[in-house]
Amino acid sequence: MTNSNYEFAGWTRFIKESEIRRLLTVKVDYAFGGGMPAALPLDAFAEILTDMGTSFTADINAGKGMETVYPLMNYGQTAGLEPFRRTLAERLIRRDRLDWMDIETGWQNVFISTGSQQALYLLLDTFLDPGDILATPAPSYLGFLGPAQKLKAEIVTVPTDMEGLIPEAVQGAIDKSKEKFGKAPKLLYTVPDSDNPKGTMLPEKRRKEIFDICVAEKVVILEDAAYKEMSFDGSRIHPIKHWDTENEHVCFLSTTSKEAAVLRLGYSVLPPAIFNQMAKAKGYLDLCTPSLNQEILDVYYRKYMDNSLPKTRDVYRQRGEAMIKAFDEHMSDCAVRTDPKGGFFVWAEMNDKSFDASKFLEEVAIPNSILYVPGAAFYPMKGPKYHSYNLESNSIVPGEPEVNTMRINFSAPSVQQIEDGISLLGKLICKK
Numbered sequence: 001m002t003n004s005n006y007e008f009a010g011w012t013r014f015i016k017e018s019e020i021r022r023l024l025t026v027k028v029d030y031a032f033g034g035g036m037p038a039a040l041p042l043d044a045f046a047e048i049l050t051d052m053g054t055s056f057t058a059d060i061n062a063g064k065g066m067e068t069v070y071p072l073m074n075y076g077q078t079a080g081l082e083p084f085r086r087t088l089a090e091r092l093i094r095r096d097r098l099d100w101m102d103i104e105t106g107w108q109n110v111f112i113s114t115g116s117q118q119a120l121y122l123l124l125d126t127f128l129d130p131g132d133i134l135a136t137p138a139p140s141y142l143g144f145l146g147p148a149q150k151l152k153a154e155i156v157t158v159p160t161d162m163e164g165l166i167p168e169a170v171q172g173a174i175d176k177s178k179e180k181f182g183k184a185p186k187l188l189y190t191v192p193d194s195d196n197p198k199g200t201m202l203p204e205k206r207r208k209e210i211f212d213i214c215v216a217e218k219v220v221i222l223e224d225a226a227y228k229e230m231s232f233d234g235s236r237i238h239p240i241k242h243w244d245t246e247n248e249h250v251c252f253l254s255t256t257s258k259e260a261a262v263l264r265l266g267y268s269v270l271p272p273a274i275f276n277q278m279a280k281a282k283g284y285l286d287l288c289t290p291s292l293n294q295e296i297l298d299v300y301y302r303k304y305m306d307n308s309l310p311k312t313r314d315v316y317r318q319r320g321e322a323m324i325k326a327f328d329e330h331m332s333d334c335a336v337r338t339d340p341k342g343g344f345f346v347w348a349e350m351n352d353k354s355f356d357a358s359k360f361l362e363e364v365a366i367p368n369s370i371l372y373v374p375g376a377a378f379y380p381m382k383g384p385k386y387h388s389y390n391l392e393s394n395s396i397v398p399g400e401p402e403v404n405t406m407r408i409n410f411s412a413p414s415v416q417q418i419e420d421g422i423s424l425l426g427k428l429i430c431k432k
């Protein structure tokens, strides 16, 4: 049966399949398209699972199974298990400098979701009515734009430079939204650490400025810290949430997917009223996040993480450095790039503004066994709900994606594949 046999909801007609999901199915030698974590600490998880199996068997044989094993196989609290939330709260205070959180009670602000993708969706779902305004960087993570469009937001993109979001542009976008729509954006989205897709690291000064602007303007910040542990050298700039000492203005989202394993566990620190709304919404989506996965990751965070993270980071640092070197050797004649200090991506802008990265991908790159994601995928889809704040003219204009851009992944390919693939891409693009 085709789509026309069913009466699907309206959004199914205007929301497209994610570009990345489609691209991931294309088989190539040089896959710079997806954003898969590749340095997962398999040994640690093998050990945790073995130990867990042994202790489960011992407990069941000793008649304690109902007490210890049963709860992990059962439904749990919608917002997550207390021990895991306590472990995360401790790390957030120690490592992420959320010093205002109380070591004893802070865990109650930590919300577990089934992936941080679910938290993103829940947040948008609990905030947005059709026609509400959202401010988001140009370009933005696709998994944020899709739900925002599905929920019929008016999206105002805010310009970024090689360091990420520009505070002056955030202020301008808010001021001009008020003029154009009669209201400020409800939310500002940002990925300050090793951004997806740009790979930029927002400087501390800008973080604080953006925080101050949003507090003054009553715009809630959605700080997506998915790559916060993935800086190449392990350094960490304060998250914006660090300054939110009253826990009122910033929803801080992170994930275990990049720093541990993709067991579909996200964690957020949320203002209490937002926490309650999200827990209500989550209850209708999945009732709870699997308890067993929370237990596995709890052990990992408590006993393994500090030891295995440096090794994980090292793999990405080597690949990131290989990517930058190869880019500078083979592509710098015809493109500029961001300067990732962590994360999984570098962002390239062709000097030729008329270069169409989508067309080039289909016609040249894929036939030569190379994959990247065309930058246009990280802008809202064209149409009346896509607006863009222009810093030069200080005005909101109809949005247009920058088609001469591409996101290039370095977390998944090997150093050899990066060297060979970028050399080939450079020859094809720069026609050397």
Ligand SMILES: Cc1ncc(COP(=O)(O)O)c(C=O)c1O
Pocket: 035, 114, 115, 116, 117, 118, 141, 143, 191, 196, 224, 226, 254, 255, 256, 257, 262, 264, 265, 266
């Ligand atoms: C910026 C960003 N946020 C959120 C996510 C979602 O991660 P997960 O649902 O695995 O926690 C991703 C995944 O790629 C991401 O890149």
